[in-house]
Amino acid sequence: MSESKSGSTVALNRKARFEYTVEEEIEAGIVLVGTEVKSLRAGKSNIADSYAAEKDGELWLINAHIMEYAGGNRFNHEPKRPRKLLLHKKQIKKLLGRLKVKGVTLVPLKLYFNSRGIAKIKLGIAIGKKQYEKRDTIKQRDWQRDKARIMRNKNG
Secondary structure, three states, X not given: OOOOOOOOEEEEOXXXXXXXXXXXXXXXXXXXXXXXXXXXXOOOEEOOOOEEEEEOOEEEEEOOEEOOOOOOHHXXXXXXXXXXXXXXXXXXXXXXXXXOOOOEEEEEEEEEEOOOOOEEEEEEEEEEOOHHHHHHHHHHHHHHHHHHHHHHHHHO
């Protein structure tokens, strides 16, 4: 990603909407150390293979990769460490109830800084798509692209 500013996207999980049907989106805070924030501001992160899971009644972001900060010396963070997600207790209970259903998972969709400069993560309550649904998604996307191309050529 390019140079990060306040209110900007740091990392997108583009694969998530293809692999899953997202039912609901939730914004959560994320507990970070100083070098992680600096690395995020430089746009050095990847959430493509990450997911959120429950541990001891709390939600944790697992497998999110935030590269080590170049100027971090010996106080640098571990790139793939689990990071605690910040939500209200009622929200956590509601999410945990939804996650008990077979096939439902919590997928990170977007990592960003809000307008106040605080790191947030957008999570999606998602259900995995079947192979035929993925083919349908590809067909729909191709048709939208072709339709736009036809309209552009017709007007141009």
